Amino acid sequence: MAKHHSPEAPAPASRIAQEIRQNRPFRSASQEALIALLRTTDRLRRGLSSVIEPTGITLQQYNVLRILRGARGEGLPTLEIAHRMVEETPGITRLLDRLEAKSLVRRERCRQDRRQVLCWIEPSGLDLLASLDGPVDRADESLLATLSAAEQRQLILLLDKIREGERHDP
Amino acid sequence: MAKHHSPEAPAPASRIAQEIRQNRPFRSASQEALIALLRTTDRLRRGLSSVIEPTGITLQQYNVLRILRGARGEGLPTLEIAHRMVEETPGITRLLDRLEAKSLVRRERCRQDRRQVLCWIEPSGLDLLASLDGPVDRADESLLATLSAAEQRQLILLLDKIREGERHDP
DNA sequence: GGAAAACACTTGACACGTCAACCAATGCGG
DNA sequence: CCGCATTGGTTGACGTGTCAAGTGTTTTCC
Numbered sequence: 001m002a003k004h005h006s007p008e009a010p011a012p013a014s015r016i017a018q019e020i021r022q023n024r025p026f027r028s029a030s031q032e033a034l035i036a037l038l039r040t041t042d043r044l045r046r047g048l049s050s051v052i053e054p055t056g057i058t059l060q061q062y063n064v065l066r067i068l069r070g071a072r073g074e075g076l077p078t079l080e081i082a083h084r085m086v087e088e089t090p091g092i093t094r095l096l097d098r099l100e101a102k103s104l105v106r107r108e109r110c111r112q113d114r115r116q117v118l119c120w121i122e123p124s125g126l127d128l129l130a131s132l133d134g135p136v137d138r139a140d141e142s143l144l145a146t147l148s149a150a151e152q153r154q155l156i157l158l159l160d161k162i163r164e165g166e167r168h169d170p
Numbered sequence: 171m172a173k174h175h176s177p178e179a180p181a182p183a184s185r186i187a188q189e190i191r192q193n194r195p196f197r198s199a200s201q202e203a204l205i206a207l208l209r210t211t212d213r214l215r216r217g218l219s220s221v222i223e224p225t226g227i228t229l230q231q232y233n234v235l236r237i238l239r240g241a242r243g244e245g246l247p248t249l250e251i252a253h254r255m256v257e258e259t260p261g262i263t264r265l266l267d268r269l270e271a272k273s274l275v276r277r278e279r280c281r282q283d284r285r286q287v288l289c290w291i292e293p294s295g296l297d298l299l300a301s302l303d304g305p306v307d308r309a310d311e312s313l314l315a316t317l318s319a320a321e322q323r324q325l326i327l328l329l330d331k332i333r334e335g336e337r338h339d340p
Numbered sequence: 341g342g343a344a345a346a347c348a349c350t351t352g353a354c355a356c357g358t359c360a361a362c363c364a365a366t367g368c369g370g
Numbered sequence: 371c372c373g374c375a376t377t378g379g380t381t382g383a384c385g386t387g388t389c390a391a392g393t394g395t396t397t398t399c400c
Contacts, residue, residue, distance in 0.1 A: 014326070014330075015330045015333075016326070016329075016330065019333070027307060027310075028307065028310060028311060029319055029322040029323060029326070030310040030311045030313070030314040030315075030322060031307070031310045032322075032326055033314055033317070033322045033325050033326050033329075034214060034218070034310050034313065034314060035256055036325070036326050036329040036330065037207070037210070037211045037214060037325075037329060038211060038214070038215065038256050038257055039256045039257065039329075039333070040207070040329040040332050040333050041207045041208060041211035042256070042257040042258060043258075043333060044204060044207060044208070044332070045208065046258065048204070058385085058386075060386085060387095077348075077349090078348070078349060079347090079348060079349070086205055086208050086209045086212070087208055087209065087212040088212060088213075088216065089387080090387070090388055090389075091386070091387055091388070092349090093349065093350055093351085094350090094351095094386080094387090095386085095387095098385085098386090113347095113348085113395075113396070114394080114395060114396085115347060115348045115349070115394070115395045115396065116347095116348060116349080116395095117348080117349070137197060137198065137201070140197075140198060140200040140201045140204050141198060141200045142335075143200070143204065143332075143335070144200040144203055144204060144332060144335075145200075145335055146331050146332060146334055146335035147203070147328065147331060147332060149199055151328055151331070152199040152200060152202075152203045153199060154324070154328065155203050155206070155207075155325070155328045156184070156186070156199070156202055156203050156206050158317065158321055158324065158325045158328070159186075159203075159206040159207060159209075159210040160184075160185045160186065160206065161316050161317060161321070162210050162214070162313075162314060162316060162317060163185075163209070163210050163213060164316050165312075165313070165314075165315055165316035228355085228356080230356085230357095247378075247379090248378075248379060248380095249377090249378060249379070259357080260357070260358055260359075261356070261357055261358070262379090263379065263380055263381085264355095264356080264357090264380090264381095265356085268355085268356095283365075283366075283377095283378085284364080284365055284366085285364070285365045285366065285377065285378045285379070286365095286377095286378060286379080287378080287379070287380095341400105342399105342400095343398105343399095343400090344397100344398085344399090344400100345396105345397080345398075345399095346395100346396080346397070346398085347394105347395075347396075347397085348393100348394090348395080348396100349392105349393085349394090349395100350391105350392080350393075350394100351390100351391085351392075351393090352389105352390095352391085352392095353388100353389095353390095354387105354388090354389095355386105355387085355388080355389105356385105356386080356387070356388095357384100357385085357386075357387090358383100358384085358385080358386095359382105359383090359384095359385105360381105360382095360383095361380105361381085361382085361383105362379100362380080362381075362382100363378105363379085363380075363381095364377100364378090364379090364380100365376100365377085365378085365379105366375105366376080366377070366378095367374100367375085367376075367377090368373105368374090368375080368376095369372105369373095369374090369375100370371105370372095370373095
């Protein structure tokens with residue numbers, strides 16, 4: 001026996017399918033999960049950016065500053081920063097150029113190995129980060145507020161598992 | 171009684187913390203989940219792009235073509251396409267410009283409402299999509315292959331729940 | 341110790357994203 | 371039926387992302 005209305009809609013149509021007004025079902029659960037990840041993360045990224053960018057830096061620049069603050073006064077080579085970025089960034093040099101232009105970061109060629117350029121965060125960079133700590137924490141929590149603590153842990157584990165699949169074949 | 175080695179590492183340090191070589195623990199589970207989402211999705215996005223971009227279109231352009239194919243010959247107004255995109259795109263006009271320049275898409279001003287511009291996918295666009303269907307399906311599955319079907323469903327539900335939190339406050 | 345490979349960036353060219361301002365067509369209230 | 375708000379889209383300016391090729395250093399291995 002049929003469901004209540006609409007003889008046209010056999011499958012209940014997943015939430016994400018409705019959101020992007022897709023008439024046909026997904027070809028696979030993998031595809032639906034991938035699209036849900038892309039869409040959800042895009043939204044979250046914009047949510048975070050809307051907190052960070054009004055201060056005059058981008059999300060990526062913020063990430064660099066956080067990495068340098070984490071180094072606690074130790075200078076980090078350019079590519080080491082690139083390696084630690086949450087999102088990959090081939091444009092790391094120019095990202096640092098812009099941060100240096102704003103005097104949020106200082107760079108110096110390394111004496112021991114003159115190929116490397118070491119980077120430090122400047123006091124004004126630390127100030128900027130300090131002013132963002134509260135707002136960013138609040139944004140993090142509010143963006144994921146619909147998930148319980150247990151669900152957040154579950155999500156983290158699932159994501160870890162996805163990333164496990166990507167080593168081995170370069 | 172202490173764990174096996176390293177008197178230095180009190181917390182086990184989450185997987186993502188190791189990946190970005192972060193010495194300090196995350197300030198909250200929300201933050202860790204958010205960073206895991208950003209990092210994981212960035213990797214998946216690049217994985218997908220590496221399948222699509224060699225054909226000469228970007229992931230966003232591919233998304234537009236998929237939307238137009240889904241319309242099955244019906245012309246869609248520009249902003250309707252923007253609305254259906256997986257990732258938000260203010261640059262929809264120029265995206266369509268580039269697709270039109272490659273003759274993958276055709277546009278025409280609507281007669282009933284001359285403000286609107288209707289878009290259709292061209293045969294060469296359909297061919298391009300057809301040639302990508304297999305590779306994209308395979309990429310989808312391989313990128314999420316480490317998750318079981320049940321885990322994929324679980325992930326989709328968690329992501330749906332996150333997006334639920336974002337209506338109401340425009 | 342000297343050529344060649346590996347490394348750590350840097351640069352140029354170009355596509356793309358983003359925001360605000362703009363324009364034209366339509367709808368709507370008086 | 372006339373002004374004014376709304377809708378639908380376009381444009382300019384600018385920052386950023388991305389790839390490939392290039393530069394200067396260090397290491398490696400005869």
